[in-house]
Amino acid sequence: MSDKYDVIVIGAGPGGYVAAIKAAQLGLKTACVESWTSEDGKSQVLGGTCLNVGCIPSKALLEISHKFEEASHDFDMQGIIAKDVKIDLGKMMERKMGIVKQLTGGIGGLFKANGVTSIHGHGKLLANRKVEVTDKDGKATTYEADNVILASGSKPIQIPPAPFDGEYIVDSEGALEFDEVPKRLGVIGAGVIGLELGSVWARLGSEVTMLEALDTFLPAVDQQVAKDTLKQFQKKGLNIHLGARATSAEVKRKLVNVTYEDAKGKHEQKFDKLIVCVGRRPYTDNLLAEDSGVQMDERGFIYVDDTCKTEVPGVWAVGDVVRGPMLAHKASEEGVMVAERIAGHKPQVNYDCIPNVIYTFPEVAWVGKTEEELKSEGEAYKTGVFPFAANGRAMAANSAAGMVKIIADEKTDRILGFHVVGPQASEIVAQGVIAMEFGSSAEDLALTCFAHPTLSESVHEAALAVDNGAIHVANRRKKK
Ligand code: FAD
Numbered sequence: 001m002s003d004k005y006d007v008i009v010i011g012a013g014p015g016g017y018v019a020a021i022k023a024a025q026l027g028l029k030t031a032c033v034e035s036w037t038s039e040d041g042k043s044q045v046l047g048g049t050c051l052n053v054g055c056i057p058s059k060a061l062l063e064i065s066h067k068f069e070e071a072s073h074d075f076d077m078q079g080i081i082a083k084d085v086k087i088d089l090g091k092m093m094e095r096k097m098g099i100v101k102q103l104t105g106g107i108g109g110l111f112k113a114n115g116v117t118s119i120h121g122h123g124k125l126l127a128n129r130k131v132e133v134t135d136k137d138g139k140a141t142t143y144e145a146d147n148v149i150l151a152s153g154s155k156p157i158q159i160p161p162a163p164f165d166g167e168y169i170v171d172s173e174g175a176l177e178f179d180e181v182p183k184r185l186g187v188i189g190a191g192v193i194g195l196e197l198g199s200v201w202a203r204l205g206s207e208v209t210m211l212e213a214l215d216t217f218l219p220a221v222d223q224q225v226a227k228d229t230l231k232q233f234q235k236k237g238l239n240i241h242l243g244a245r246a247t248s249a250e251v252k253r254k255l256v257n258v259t260y261e262d263a264k265g266k267h268e269q270k271f272d273k274l275i276v277c278v279g280r281r282p283y284t285d286n287l288l289a290e291d292s293g294v295q296m297d298e299r300g301f302i303y304v305d306d307t308c309k310t311e312v313p314g315v316w317a318v319g320d321v322v323r324g325p326m327l328a329h330k331a332s333e334e335g336v337m338v339a340e341r342i343a344g345h346k347p348q349v350n351y352d353c354i355p356n357v358i359y360t361f362p363e364v365a366w367v368g369k370t371e372e373e374l375k376s377e378g379e380a381y382k383t384g385v386f387p388f389a390a391n392g393r394a395m396a397a398n399s400a401a402g403m404v405k406i407i408a409d410e411k412t413d414r415i416l417g418f419h420v421v422g423p424q425a426s427e428i429v430a431q432g433v434i435a436m437e438f439g440s441s442a443e444d445l446a447l448t449c450f451a452h453p454t455l456s457e458s459v460h461e462a463a464l465a466v467d468n469g470a471i472h473v474a475n476r477r478k479k480k
Pocket residue numbers: 010011012013014015016033034035036046047048049050051053054055056058121122123124151152153154172173193283285286287318319320321326327328329330331359
């Protein structure tokens with residue numbers, strides 16, 4: 001077989017593997033290089049951060065821990081008697097690994113079915129679209145391609161005050177692997193990943209303290225929604241300390257001593273484990289030869305235009321390694337766009353319609369603009385809010401906290417933002433994404449028939465509320 005490809009992808013996460021499959025489906029001779037190796041050192045592992053140590057294992061633990069919490073605390077009041085509910089951590093971890101293995105193995109199957117050649121080793125882009133792959137024994141082979149897609153992803157950021165030690169001070173990956181429930185758990189960073197992992201262990205019994213340097217909780221989220229979310233998390237026992245900057249973490253006698261500063265001064269707190277979740281950095285270690293020609297921006301992201309083209313013709317980059325939100329579905333959308341562009345099509349990613357989700361309980365999900373963004377842009381808008389407390393299905397499901405909030409253009413009524421905190425927000429937000437992709441107005445949603453009783457009726461009512469026409473909640477003003 002010749003070593004010349006139409007497309008070589010470096011990285012088999014949701015950006016890379018999806019790009020490779022799409023390119024092969026479009027008739028391009030495609031290879032995907034991935035360095036991840038199984039723990040026994042024998043085989044290649046596909047799927048990247050998302051499938052192995054990110055989205056999937058975290059959601060497995062969130063689902064299981066949510067069931068455990070419900071059974072432990074919320075069954076009683078519904079008349080279900082479940083005494084002495086216990087968690088078998090080993091079995092829970094086995095289940096998580098089973099799901100991960102099934103999905104990562106599935107990608108190998110998809111590569112075979114679509115004719116993608118999988119190459120195991122570390123890929124490095126050389127000049128003239130050549131890719132050098134070094135295998136686990138150190139043997140290097142060079143391949144040529146007309147197009148190279150860089151999809152090398154990201155890694156957790158380590159901060160000097162709290163260096164990871166893999167046992168007491170861990171990153172998000174370590175936090176998916178604890179072999180017992182820590183009694184006192186510290187989390188540095190109350191962002192999306194910190195909140196999800198903090199929730200898992202709080203539900204399983206840890207006393208969780210989260211230290212967040214910013215004074216504002218979830219600054220990227222619409223603040224009406226963020227404030228409601230914070231209240232609900234605090235009710236659930238997550239101790240979220242805003243305006244608290246961690247300044248050091250030291251392990252002494254099997255405990256982590258953390259110092260932090262807030263408006264009141266310096267403090268010290270001891271934890272059994274500390275998770276550091278202060279964000280992720282683009283991962284480009286040994287990815288680019290000096291003469292590859294690919295440029296990075298000042299924050300270390302590979303520089304690309306709106307179509308994911310780098311400055312070198314035929315070299316593209318997608319996913320966490322480029323600008324934009326670090327989300328699996330954004331990476332995959334970019335992967336598909338690039339494969340189709342290589343095949344001569346002209347698709348674009350609509351970056352205004354990428355949903356964001358925090359998979360806590362309640363879940364938080366949104367797409368489009370927040371009120372704060374619209375205010376700062378000087379846009380005139382109107383809002384419609386409907387609380388799940390007035391939704392029969394949410395009540396029946398014992399999850400009636402939260403709301404749906406729709407923001408629409410004051411004049412045209414076009415939906416500009418769609419925000420949910422509440423049960424199944426991750427699923428409900430898809431309705432907002434579809435509406436916005438189709439350029440819908442709030443009235444379009446208001447004129448749509450929704451099944452009763454469903455959580456989605458809150459979308460209908462929020463859309464009605466935009467024009468003060470909600471039925472099941474008092475409107476702020478009389479309808480004109
Ligand atoms: P990655 O998934 O990081 O994949 C990159 C791959 O490239 C890796 O397999 C790596 O081994 C390989 N690689 C790197 N360099 C080389 C090289 N030189 N040669 C060969 N191979 C190389 N996102 C969501 O959308 N939803 C979620 O619920 C969600 N939950 C998350 C939970 C956690 C705990 C974490 C850590 C992340 C989560 N994310 C979530 C983010 C999501 O995982 C990333 O946005 C996504 O994985 C990015 O995909 P990617 O393909 O760009 O990179």
